[in-house]
Amino acid sequence: DAGVIQSPRHEVTEMGQEVTLRCKPISGHDYLFWYRQTMMRGLELLIYFNNNVPIDDSGMPEDRFSAKMPNASFSTLKIQPSEPRDSAVYFCASSPTDGVGYTFGSGTRLTVV
Amino acid sequence: GENVEQHPSTLSVQEGDSAVIKCTYSDSASNYFPWYKQELGKGPQLIIDIRSNVGEKKDQRIAVTLNKTAKHFSLHITETQPEDSAVYFCAASIGTGGFKTIFGAGTRLFVKA
Numbered sequence: 756d757a758g759v760i761q762s763p764r765h766e767v768t769e770m771g772q773e774v775t776l777r778c779k780p781i782s783g784h785d786y787l788f789w790y791r792q793t794m795m796r797g798l799e800l801l802i803y804f805n806n807n808v809p810i811d812d813s814g815m816p817e818d819r820f821s822a823k824m825p826n827a828s829f830s831t832l833k834i835q836p837s838e839p840r841d842s843a844v845y846f847c848a849s850s851p852t853d854g855v856g857y858t859f860g861s862g863t864r865l866t867v868v
Numbered sequence: 869g870e871n872v873e874q875h876p877s878t879l880s881v882q883e884g885d886s887a888v889i890k891c892t893y894s895d896s897a898s899n900y901f902p903w904y905k906q907e908l909g910k911g912p913q914l915i916i917d918i919r920s921n922v923g924e925k926k927d928q929r930i931a932v933t934l935n936k937t938a939k940h941f942s943l944h945i946t947e948t949q950p951e952d953s954a955v956y957f958c959a960a961s962i963g964t965g966g967f968k969t970i971f972g973a974g975t976r977l978f979v980k981a
Contacts, residue, residue, distance in 0.1 A: 759911075798912070798957065798971040811968065846911050856902040857969065859911030 759860035761847050767866045773835040776863045778847030779828055788857060789822055789832050790846040798846075804830065837867045870895040872960050874972030882980050887948050889975045891958035892940040898960040901934060901941050902969070906955045916943070948979045 760779040768774050780787045788803040802812040807824045815822070819838070824830040834841055844864050848857035871894040881887050893901075899920035904912035918925045918932045918941065925932050929948075934941040945952055955976050961969040 797973045800968055800970075803968070848911070856904075856914035856917055857912075859904075859913065861909075862911050 759847055759849050759858050761845075761860035761863050763863060764861065765864045765866075767868065768837055770838055770867055771836045772867075773833065774837045774841075774865060774867075776832040776845050776847075776865070778830045778832070778860060780830070780847070780849030781858055782828065783851060784849035784858070785852045786850045787824060787830050788848045788850075789830070790848065790859075792844045792846060792862070801832070834865075837865075839867045842866050870898055870960055870962075870968075870970040872958060872970050872972040874958050874975055876975060877973065878976045878978075880978040880980065881948050883948060883950060885948055887945045887952070887977055887979075889943045889956055889958065889977075890940060891942070891960075891972050892938075893960040893970075894939070895960070895962070896936075896939065897962050900961045901932070902959050902961075903930075903932060903943050904957040904959065904971075906957065906974075908954075912957055945977075948977075950979050950981050953977055953979045 762777045786805050789801040791799045791801055801814045802822045803810055804824045820834055822832045844862045846859050846862045848859040850857045872891055874891045879887055902917035903915050905915045906912040916927050916930050916932050918934050920936055923934055929946050931944045955974045957974050958972040959969045
């Protein structure tokens with residue numbers, strides 16, 4: 756298995772632009788998580804899905820953030836409009852129902868200038 | 869909600885020495901405690917975990933201990949090697965798979981050759 760695949764690896768965008776981050780979880784994993792990592796706040800859970808359905812989005816910072824999971828093999832995290840304070844590394848992770856721990860992707864480093 | 873505190877934030881040891889990282893959690897309902905290692909430019913990787921019905925678990929040079937009464941758990945790395953240098957995160961959750969995992973702030977471990 757190729758693991759959790761995220762794209763792009765790096766994204767630099769101007770303030771006000773729309774940004775879309777993509778994630779392909781491990782096949783057979785029922786749960787998908789989006790985390791944001793910054794020096795100040797560490798790893799923060801933004802939202803997670805079970806069988807493509809959003810279960811908890813209480814960590815999504817503002818209405819500018821949205822996430823979708825149209826099928827079991829694909830999820831997106833969208834920021835519109837983007838702001839400099841959104842600059843961070845965004846991780847996607849997946850896990851099976853009865854598994855242990857998460858498998859993280861390599862992350863997307865987002866820089867908003 | 870759950871809160872996980874991790875100490876120290878930075879740890880420097882000589883190659884061959886042991887390293888200990890400590891964490892405390894607040895929610896007595898938490899029963900699953902994974903540890904992740906994050907190398908530069910990569911996502912966190914699960915290295916060991918422990919469940920609340922176990923007091924200690926060992927895997928080669930790493931071991932975890934759990935004290936449910938005191939609500940703290942620790943990671944022990946023996947015979948440290950330069951490749952152990954990374955950021956280590958403790959975490960706590962209620963169950964596995966579909967439950968939110970709350971992460972500690974991380975410990976940056978330096979192993980000097």
